[in-house]
Structures are given as C-alpha cells and as structure tokens.
Amino acid sequence: MPISVSTDPIRPTERQAFWTEAICRSFANIETKPLGSALVSGHFEFVEIGDAKLVRFDSSPQCYTRDARLVSRAGSDEFMFDFQRRGRSAMVQAGNEGTIDPGYGVLYDARRPFEDRLFGPEQCVELLIATVPAAPLLRSVPGAERLCAKPVPLSGTVARSIAAMVRNAISLPDAPGRRDEPDIVAFLSALLRLAAGASHQLTRPNLFRLIDTYLRANIAAVRPVPALAAEFGISERTFHRIFADRDTTFERHVLHLRVELLGNLLRQASLANISIARLAHQCGFADAAHAARAFKNKHGTTPRDFRASVPVRF
Numbered sequence: 001m002p003i004s005v006s007t008d009p010i011r012p013t014e015r016q017a018f019w020t021e022a023i024c025r026s027f028a029n030i031e032t033k034p035l036g037s038a039l040v041s042g043h044f045e046f047v048e049i050g051d052a053k054l055v056r057f058d059s060s061p062q063c064y065t066r067d068a069r070l071v072s073r074a075g076s077d078e079f080m081f082d083f084q085r086r087g088r089s090a091m092v093q094a095g096n097e098g099t100i101d102p103g104y105g106v107l108y109d110a111r112r113p114f115e116d117r118l119f120g121p122e123q124c125v126e127l128l129i130a131t132v133p134a135a136p137l138l139r140s141v142p143g144a145e146r147l148c149a150k151p152v153p154l155s156g157t158v159a160r161s162i163a164a165m166v167r168n169a170i171s172l173p174d175a176p177g178r179r180d181e182p183d184i185v186a187f188l189s190a191l192l193r194l195a196a197g198a199s200h201q202l203t204r205p206n207l208f209r210l211i212d213t214y215l216r217a218n219i220a221a222v223r224p225v226p227a228l229a230a231e232f233g234i235s236e237r238t239f240h241r242i243f244a245d246r247d248t249t250f251e252r253h254v255l256h257l258r259v260e261l262l263g264n265l266l267r268q269a270s271l272a273n274i275s276i277a278r279l280a281h282q283c284g285f286a287d288a289a290h291a292a293r294a295f296k297n298k299h300g301t302t303p304r305d306f307r308a309s310v311p312v313r314f
Contacts, residue, residue, distance in 0.1 A: 002046055004043075004045050005045075005046070006043045007041050007042050019032060026044070026055075027129070030065060030066050031065050032063065032065075035062055035117065035118075036061055038061055039060065040059075040060055041060045042059035047169065049181050050184070051185075053129075055129040057126070057128070058086070058127070060124065061123060064117075064118065065114070066110070068113050070113075077111060077135070078131050078133055079107060079108070079133075079137050080131045081129070081131075082100065082105055082116075082129050083127060083154065084103070084105060084106070085102060085126040086102060086126035087118060087121065087126065088119055088120060089106060091108060091114065091115070091116050091149040093114040096148055096149035097149060104153055105159075106150070106151060107192065108149060114149070128167055130166055140185060141189045143196070147195060147196070152191060156194065157214065158194065158210060159194060161211075182209055183206060186203070187206065187210075189201075190202050190206075204242045207242050211228070212257075216261075219254070219257055219261060219283060220282055222254055225240070259294050262285075262291060262303060265283070266307040266310065267310050276292075
C-alpha cells in the first residue's frame with residue numbers, strides 16, 4: 001500500500017522542515033524552500049514497484065534543488081520523470097532549461113545537480129513522479145541525458161495511457177488487473193523514444209497493460225480496432241496478437257471489463273438508487289438486457305439479484 005504524507009496536521013512554523021525531511025526520507029534527497037509568501041503545504045502518496053519509486057505529489061509553490069553536495073551525499077544513481085498534472089515546473093539542469101506545462105513531462109538526472117521551481121494556480125501544483133535506476137534506462141535509451149530538462153509531450157494515446165498507468169499504480173495498487181508489477185523503465189523509455197521521434201518499441205505484454213488501462217478509462221465508448229491500433233502505433237495483426245497471447249480476444253476482453261465494472265458499481269451503496277439500465281449504459285452496454293445476459297454468464301446471477309445480495313454497510 002502507498003505511504004501517505006501530509007503537512008495538514010503539522011504546525012505552520014514546523015511545516016518546512018517536516019516537508020523536506022519527509023521527501024528526503026521517502027523518495028528524493030533534496031532541499032526545498034517556498035516561493036513567495038504562501039504558507040507551506042503539501043501531500044504525497046509514495047509506492048515502490050520493483051526498483052521504481054512512484055509518487056503522486058502536490059504542494060504549494062516551492063523550489064526543489066539538489067546541489068553537488070547533496071548529489072555526493074545521496075549517492076543516487078537514478079533518473080526521475082515528472083508528469084505535470086497541474087501548475088507549471090521550471091527545470092534547470094546541465095545547461096538545459098525547460099518550462100513544463102500540464103500535459104507535458106520532464107526527465108532529469110538525479111546523479112547531477114538540478115533545480116525545479118514549481119508554481120501553479122490557487123497556490124497548488126500537482127505531479128506524478130517516477131524514479132528508476134539509471135543503468136537500465138540508459139541501456140534502453142542511450143541518449144537519455146540529452147532530453148533532460150526538456151518538455152516531453154504527453155498528448156498521444158500511448159503517453160496518456162502511461163501517465164494513467166502510473167497514476168493507477170499509486171492510487172489503485174490492488175485493483176483487479178493491476179496486481180502484476182509494471183515495467184516502469186520500459187514505459188519511461190517509450191516516452192523518451194516518442195519524444196525523440198522514434199517508435200515506442202514496447203513489447204506485446206507491455207502494450208496489453210497500456211491498452212487495458214486505456215479501455216478501463218474509456219469503456220463507455222470503445223473505439224474500433226483499426227483506430228485503436230493506429231493510436232498505439234501497431235498493426236491490426238499485432239493488436240489482435242496482444243490478446244491472443246492471453247488466450248482471449250479484444251471483444252471478449254472489452255466484455256470482461258464491462259461486466260467487472262458493472263459488478264463494482266452494483267456493490268456501491270451510494271449508487272443503490274441508480275437504475276441498472278443507467279449503470280449498464282455507463283459501462284458501455286447497448287441496453288440492460290445485453291448487460292444482464294453478459295453478467296449472468298459471468299456470475300451465474302442477474303445484476304438485480306447480485307445487487308440485492310450485497311451486504312448493507314452502515
């Protein structure tokens with residue numbers, strides 16, 4: 001489960017020291033200082049997946065730095081990648097400078113000094129941060145250092161799905177379909193290759209994870225296979241082979257996700273007064289009858305009886 005840290009219960013006069021210590025102890029040896037006169041505030045959730053460290057991070061405007069002294073003390077041999085979700089980052093490293101807006105990401109080398117100034121609307125900035133060992137990333141993308149501090153667009157389907165996968169790995173670590181550990185190095189490498197104008201070079205198992213992530217987020221209106229294959233940069237034949245590798249088809253997998261989501265919605269007490277037909281539509285079923293047939297084939301009971309069997313929680 002993720003580690004969660006917040007400055008909310010800390011007295012204002014002690015927040016700066018607490019925030020710096022919490023970050024250093026959890027995922028990055030850095031120094032922090034506030035920008036402007038805003039009261040220091042921040043929250044983060046942190047989880048380790050294999051050799052990678054993933055963080056969902058938000059804070060008041062602050063400057064985060066690692067100078068040569070901290071580089072030497074930390075002994076870090078890592079690269080970090082920030083997915084900008086809210087606010088802006090101004091990154092400086094090794095003579096490179098970049099301003100990172102929402103919808104972009106940035107790579108930086110934790111083995112060298114850097115400065116990252118974060119600022120945003122309503123005194124809030126939000127990031128996802130992925131930290132990975134340097135050696136495998138450089139084996140996969142030998143020229144990675146040249147991309148440090150430069151904005152990396154996250155506008156394509158592959159990039160957006162990678163960002164969503166990282167977010168889900170932090171916030172939904174035990175969700176169905178997400179219990180196997182993602183290869184974070186492979187996904188960051190794909191982002192960097194795409195930013196350099198090359199193909200993502202993702203394997204079929206990694207592509208399945210991304211397509212599954214995409215489908216879960218867009219299950220109410222799934223696009224046809226030719227369009228999806230093009231968006232993920234693969235042929236239709238490869239697209240179908242991705243599902244054949246798992247002894248299923250694209251159509252069966254979509255149906256499985258819809259039935260799974262409908263079951264999850266039927267378990268929620270807050271949705272008890274929402275009609276099954278409406279919930280079925282949210283899951284992408286054409287009508288309630290289609291949903292009922294698919295659901296009964298999977299669970300051996302109708303959605304109505306399944307909902308009635310769910311224990312009432314007070």
